[in-house]
Amino acid sequence: MESEYRYQQLENWLLQGILEQRWRLGERLPSIRTLCQEQGLSKATVQHALQRLEAQGLLEARPKAGYFVALQPDGVKKPLSRARIEAPRPVSVSDLLLDIMRRSAAFDLLPDLHSGDLPPGIVALNRSIGRSLRRQKGEDYQYYDEPAGDRQLREQLALHAARRGWSVSPEQLCITSGCQHALFLALMACCERGDVVAVESPGFYGVLQLLEQLELRVVEVPTSAESGMDIDALEEVLERWKVRACIVSPAFGTPGGALMPLASKQRLLALAERHNLAVIEDDIYADTAQGSAPDPLKALDSDNRVILCSSFSKCLSRDLRLGWVSGARWHDRIQHLKLVTQLASSRYLQQGVAEFMADGGFSAHLRRQRNELRVNRDQLIAELHAWPGEVRVTAPQGGLAVWVELPEHVDTLSAYGEGLEQGVVITPGPLFSVSGQFANCLRISFAHPWNASRTRALRRLPELLRV
Amino acid sequence: MESEYRYQQLENWLLQGILEQRWRLGERLPSIRTLCQEQGLSKATVQHALQRLEAQGLLEARPKAGYFVALQPDGVKKPLSRARIEAPRPVSVSDLLLDIMRRSAAFDLLPDLHSGDLPPGIVALNRSIGRSLRRQKGEDYQYYDEPAGDRQLREQLALHAARRGWSVSPEQLCITSGCQHALFLALMACCERGDVVAVESPGFYGVLQLLEQLELRVVEVPTSAESGMDIDALEEVLERWKVRACIVSPAFGTPGGALMPLASKQRLLALAERHNLAVIEDDIYADTAQGSAPDPLKALDSDNRVILCSSFSKCLSRDLRLGWVSGARWHDRIQHLKLVTQLASSRYLQQGVAEFMADGGFSAHLRRQRNELRVNRDQLIAELHAWPGEVRVTAPQGGLAVWVELPEHVDTLSAYGEGLEQGVVITPGPLFSVSGQFANCLRISFAHPWNASRTRALRRLPELLRV
Structure with a gap:
């Protein structure tokens, strides 16, 4: 956050306080003078931050009284409805x-x-890709890239993971045509027709379509819009039916942006081990985190059974069509499936994106x-x-x-x-x-x-x- | 061929004559003087063409005697061995x-x-893609392309087909990530696990890998390295076993570059109709034709059962990862499978290639x-x-x-x-x-x-x- 202006830092700090309920709905914030003293900021800076929060509807300015918390995102009434547990069934999407x-x-x-x-990030990205095209030399265009994908891009992705605090090697990554493609390869690698797959409910519709096309059966696990898949419900499901794989998005999954607590992740992995599940982790939203990106489930995967799937579509560009998969014990099979169904990804494109990452643009x-x-x-x-x-x-x-x-x-x-x-x-x-x-x-x-x-x-x- | 130099025209004409055995191995070509008169060319032009053919090992110059045919491609001894017909079996690639x-x-x-x-064509192609990237505007990058692919590219492909002499509409085309991806979608759309698929033998190994991964069984049909799949053998196969689909490359398929005669194409389609086969046509080599590209099988497809698959990999660049499929009665299902397994293709890339085609660069x-x-x-x-x-x-x-x-x-x-x-x-x-x-x-x-x-x-x- 070193590039932020001081008013932004204050704004973030105040926002965090509201989210953490340091100040609750209707409560008064510290006065402008107090904020100036405590934070070592000028009055203009403090006012600017407060006015921005006011404009966002988070604060209400009352003349002569100060700024009051008008809306408290964590205090907004939370969704209640939970999915029912129903027997596994084939998927048919209308x-x-x-x-x-x-x-x-x-x-x-x-x-x-x-x-x-265009946002400056996309302009820089496109320039990088253009440079990569111009750098293409000799007979490069006559050769397919290796199925795992460009080495430099995989190295950059490994560095990106390291910055987030978990470790993956370039050899453990395979580049795909987006996250949906990664999920497809993962399901093809670890399931057979007719197998039961546990999914979040409500959860990502793209997964339901994949299950339909691969003729897999679905069992929906009630999922909280706040904390993700209900692990008690998952346990019940696993005891009642033979489940082959479980697809989860612990970090801000669609539709609600839930964040799965660490304890739930640990319980999920213990259950996966006991019931010999493949766990497919859809990590596509991790980089949209307001704070630092949470550890993926994969970082806790001591049993080599979490297949991490992700892409640049939600955090950079949907038009790149570049994703990746780290396939745990199924990795070789996943990579082979990529080769057989698509041969390779564009080398010039991967190199352009790798350079964009290496330059700090990402x-x-x-x-x-x-x-x-x-x-x-x-x-x-x-x-x-x-x-x-x-x-x-x-x-x-x-x-x-x-x-x-x-x-x-x-x-x-x-x-x-x-x-x-x-x-x-x-x-x-x-x-x-x-x-x-x-x-x-x-x-x-x-x-x-x-x-x-x-x-x-x-x-x-x-x-x-x-x- | 309007942009060719006159020596190239003569060179092509002479080559055609050698290929058609107008002059046989060891025979003398018309004299330089005769060629000048008959073709209305200068001596220098005629000599240039003859010397080029000599350099290619096709002619031998004998002092005071003239130019003799040294090698006669069609007269080279042709491969003999034919595959045996064997019962359908699962595929296992070592x-x-x-x-x-x-x-x-x-x-x-x-x-x-x-x-x-880089060849000038690839330089121009890369410039087109670069322009398309720079033209990306506003929030384009936030949106996925439609699953069928960019309209302008499909129009250019339809025009390209029209120039070759057959007709396909942009609505009948779906853009894929290369020909292998198109073949994969085609097989997924028209076959179920355990089905028997007839293939050329010898034939494209990528198809064998696809059959293995999709758990389809293969029956190999003896294929001539000159004239493609042996239709008599195919008929025998179809009478002995229930076959769901047949994959052929009538235009210069790998490994031998065979060209299927029109009569064989017509018999193949009649058989397909009688036995209710899906015909998957791998047309990827069509644009490498030395003469004009032959009509695809698809051009004769009055029964809407030929799925044409192709890509830019063999005639432009292997690193584009762009192909297409025209799926006949299975087209909607193929397009849906593309959506579900990959969402979309890069819009900027397709637009760059479309413009390269529209500019005449292709x-x-x-x-x-x-x-x-x-x-x-x-x-x-x-x-x-x-x-x-x-x-x-x-x-x-x-x-x-x-x-x-x-x-x-x-x-x-x-x-x-x-x-x-x-x-x-x-x-x-x-x-x-x-x-x-x-x-x-x-x-x-x-x-x-x-x-x-x-x-x-x-x-x-x-x-x-x-x-």
Whole structure:
């Protein structure tokens, strides 16, 4: 955070205090004078930070009285509904849900591509790729890259993991065409047709589609939008049915951005060992963490059974189509499957990205993005706070979306079509399960800035959803 | 061919005459004076063309007597051995063969990447991609491309097909990560585990690996290195066993570069209809044709059962990782499988390639490459002609390799390891079948220019192979 301005440091510190409930909803913050003295800052700096938090709806300025906590993300009413445990079943995703999935992959309330300025991180990234193209020499273009992927990129990814505090060697990584491709290879490597796979509910719809295509059966494990997969429920599931693999996203998984506590991770791994499960970890949101990225489950994997899958799509660019997998005991098979189904990845592209990472461009991009995502998230939560009726919402410390639970009578799926007619893409709750549950829930993304047209779309939702 | 020099036109015309046996091995060509008169060319132009053909080993200049045909590609002894028909079986590819496959994908006798100048076509291609990156705007990078792929690229591919004389609409195309990926999606879409798939023998090893991973059974159909799959043999196979799909490469398929005659194509399609087969056409070598690219099987597909698979890897760059598939009645399922297993392809990359095609860069590249490949091929055949013992070799009118049949005692597989120690990568015949046949055969590629080190490697082969 060395590149931050002093007002940003104060802003972060105050925000952290609100999140940690040092100051609770309605409480008064220390005075401007106190803040100046304690933090060694000028009055202008302190005021700037307070005004920014006020603009984000987190503080309320009361004349002559000071700044009060107006919204307390952790204090926002949390979602209640839990999935039921049901017997394993084949997956069949309807055409309507497929249509919604396709549109929802953009994480946007608006349906079309939008122009505007590219963020500096993407400009730098594209320059790096361009340089890599110009550096291509001789007959390089005549050769396929090795199936594991470019060595330099794997080294950079290993360094990136090391900075986060866990250790993976370049040999333990295989480059893929994105995280979905990594999940596909992982499932192909450790499951056979008809096997049962345990997933989060609500959880990532892309996994449900994979299970359908690979003819695997699914058992949904109730998952808290705050703390991830319910390990008690998982234990019950494992005792009742023979499960081959379990897919989890401990770090800010979609839809709610839950963060799995360390104790749950440890219990999960102990269960995996006892029941001989393959654990597939979807780590794609780790780098969207507001604080430091949490350790992956894989860092605790002493039994070599956690397959980590990730990509650059959520933290850098969805158009790179570059991901990676660390396949534990299935790694050789995964790498072979990549070779057989796709031969290789683009060498020039991987080298361009590797150089972008080596130059520090990726870290700088993540820092900028983190600040932007926090602002986007807080504005969204402030907006939701103002909705009529009982609205429950997660306040994730990472990820790109919140999970919103609305009163029982709301039917988000039936509002989808009407939304499209009005130029608003909503992501209804039933998408995140095959059980038909979560009809009164939806995911709302804060991946994009709340410009005028997006804010208009957001403000149209209560009426559209008949909240 | 409008951009060719006049000597090149004459050179092509003479070459065509030699290939069509207008002048046979040992015969004298028309005199320089006759050629000048008949073709309306200057003496210098005629001499230039003749000298070039002499340098390629196709003509021999005899002082005071004129130019004689020294080598007659179609007159080179043709390979004889045919595969046996054996019952369908599961595929199991050994580790040794896997290692060979990985190295052989480079189509090179030398093991390492080499420097040198990039061909102008690749320089132009990379510039186009760079421009496309710089044109990326606003939040484009935040969105996934549509699963079918970039519209502009699919339009360019449709135009490219139209120039070749057959018709496909952009809606009938889906962009993939290369031809292997297209073949994978095609097999996943039309087969189920345990199904029997008919393949060419000898044929593309990548297909055998796919069948292994998808747990499909293979039946090998004897295939001529000159005219492709033996349709009589296919008919016998279809009468004896229930076959779900048939994979063929009618245009210059590896290893021998065979060209399937029109009558065989028509019989194949009639058989496919009678036995309700899916026909998967690997069209990846079509654009390496020395003359105009032959119609694909797909152009004759009135019953909507030919899945065409192709990519830019053999005719432009192996490092693009861009291919396409036109999936006939299975197209929707193929496109859905692409979405589920990989979400999308890079938009900026597709747009860069589309622009390269629209600018005429691709056509120009193909023209240049065609000439280079012809020279490479003819030099290779001339070299093989000088080998001791009975050497039989194909003289393909396209593709990147010849199929060489050596005396029975030769064991190409056992020479592979020794070759590696000497820095020579050979591609042994047994790679192209699961039957253990073709021990005395090998594929030799002419994709790369015969520079000094490659020529040295080539000349080491007779001793290495104990010919």
